[in-house]
Amino acid sequence: MNMKIKQNISLKRYTTLGIGGPAEYFCCVKTLSELKQAFMFAKQNVLPVTVMGGGSNVLIADAGVQGLVICVAHDTCVISGNRIVVGAGMSLDKLVEMSVKKNLRGLENLSGIPGTIGGAIYGNARAFGGSIGDMVRQVVFFDCNGVKKSFSQDACGFSYGTSVFKQKQGEMPGVIWQVELFLDVGSNMPWEKMNLRQAIIAYRNVRYPPKNKSAGCFFGNAAAGMFSPNFLSKLPRFAKSQKEIGAGYLLEQAGVAGKKIGGAQIMRHQANYFVNAGSATALDVIKLAQFAQKKVFERFGVRLQHEVRLMGFDRDPFAESCPQVSGA
Ligand SMILES: Cc1cc2nc3c(=O)[nH]c(=O)nc-3n(C[C@H](O)[C@H](O)[C@H](O)COP(=O)(O)OP(=O)(O)OC[C@H]3O[C@@H](n4cnc5c(N)ncnc54)[C@H](O)[C@@H]3O)c2cc1C
Known part of the structure; x- marks a missing residue:
């Protein structure tokens, strides 16, 4: 070898x-x-x-x-016209930058999201109303026997924060290896997309300061269907979309912003943003997240689901922290 x-x-x-x-x-x-x-x-x-x-x-x-x-770390990338074939180990943000420079449209909303193309496909990375799954034509996947499988966009089963690769991880372990994307050809004003990209990066740098060690948002948003129409009608517009209620809003209302356990802390300006504020252990983060999940459950009767992937744990430490029922 x-x-x-x-x-x-x-x-x-x-x-x-x-x-x-x-x-x-x-x-x-x-x-x-x-x-x-x-x-x-x-x-x-x-x-x-x-x-x-x-x-x-x-x-x-x-x-x-x-x-x-x-x-x-497979990071080859070929762009021909509006077709991109990229290795799963390529940085997502680098690909966004390259596509914007080539006046291609469709990925610019994902500017500044850390991680690789493979991770983005796995969790259908999204921001500002756009998600990577919208632009995918085909994904090449190798199972752990080294057998190649191709998935069309439909077969990838993209939806909010997920894909078939995430949903069926237990049944089909393997590696997302290469992705084919088709972007839209941009307008004759490519600087518009570049300005949008720069504005998004500037916004993200305030929301997620690059010096902070974090994994982004800890919990996924809650399905709007979990809440009563009366409760939904009273929510401020920024806290909800048609289908979801922002986890950050629920956490903030539950009063957990700023809370710290050991070296793990929930940021004050964004209550779904957990950071390693010093020498946090994984246990610190788990305890803090369990505390936050419990507070939201007590206040709203819904159990937030963690979006961050747990690795090396014998069992999901959030599985039984509070029962799943419909909310406020
Ligand atoms: C500051 C900050 C801001 C963020 N903002 C956003 C945001 O706005 N929107 C958003 O969607 N996410 C956001 N995230 C979360 C994260 O950046 C994305 O989920 C990203 O797409 C993960 O990619 P990764 O390569 O780092 O994956 P990893 O963290 O390495 O892995 C995540 C999961 O994907 C699987 N995986 C990764 N690569 C492969 C592969 N090649 N084949 C099979 N499985 C694979 C892993 O097994 C794991 O289960 C943010 C994170 C941070 C730190």
């Missing part, structure tokens, strides 16, 4: 939260041959496989992750 598989590698530096114990085995794969060697190693040694991209939406257990952690 040409590729180096390392042992006992701290995963902290591979995540934007800067939290987590070691991977039992770890490798970064750039080429298909490396990916297949990694799968072979896992198979021969009967190891579970965990996949990571940019580590911007994960919380890794303090005890680390057993088995082989594969970090996807």
Whole structure:
């Protein structure tokens, strides 16, 4: 085997939260041959496989992750006309920048979102009314036996914060390897998209200061159907869309903004934004999030679902913190 598989590698530096114990085995794969060697190693040694991209939406257990952690670094990119074929390890924001420079439309709302294309496909990354799934033509996926599967946009099952790759992770473990996107050809005023991109990045830099260690929003928004029409009619416009109520609004109303446990803190200006304010452990973050989830449940009767992916935990620590019922 040409590729180096390392042992006992701290995963902290591979995540934007800067939290987590070691991977039992770890490798970064750039080429298909490396990916297949990694799968072979896992198979021969009967190891579970965990996949990571940019580590911007994960919380890794303090005890680390057993088995082989594969970090996807396949970052080739070919743009011909409005068709893009990109490796799953490419930075999403870099692709947005390239597409805007080429006067292509459709990804600019995703400016400034950290992480890779693979992670974005997995969770259908979204911002300002746009999501990556809208632009996808095809996704190439390899299962853990190295068998290639192609998914059309429909087969990807994109919806709010999810895709078939997330929903069926248990049944079809594997790696999103390459993505084909078709963007719209822009207007004859390409500077408009560049200005929009810069405005979005400036806004995000205030909302999520780059110096902070975080995994973005901890909880997903709550389905509007969980709330009574009377409650919905009283909500301020910014807190709701047709289908969802902002988790940040519910958390703020539940009074958890600014709360700190150990080194983990909920920011005051955005109550769904959890940061590692010092040397937080994964347990600090879990305790803080359980506290916040409980407060929202007590106030509104709904249980927020965590959006951040948990890795290395024996069981989901949020599964039983409060019962799921309809809300206010
Ligand atoms: C400051 C900040 C702001 C953010 N703002 C937003 C936002 O506005 N909108 C938004 O949608 N998200 C946002 N996020 C969350 C995060 O950036 C996105 O979810 C991102 O798309 C995750 O990509 P990643 O490569 O970092 O994935 P990771 O965090 O590495 O992984 C996330 C999940 O995807 C899986 N995965 C990753 N790559 C692959 C692959 N190649 N094949 C199979 N599975 C894979 C992993 O197994 C894991 O379950 C934000 C995060 C931060 C830190």
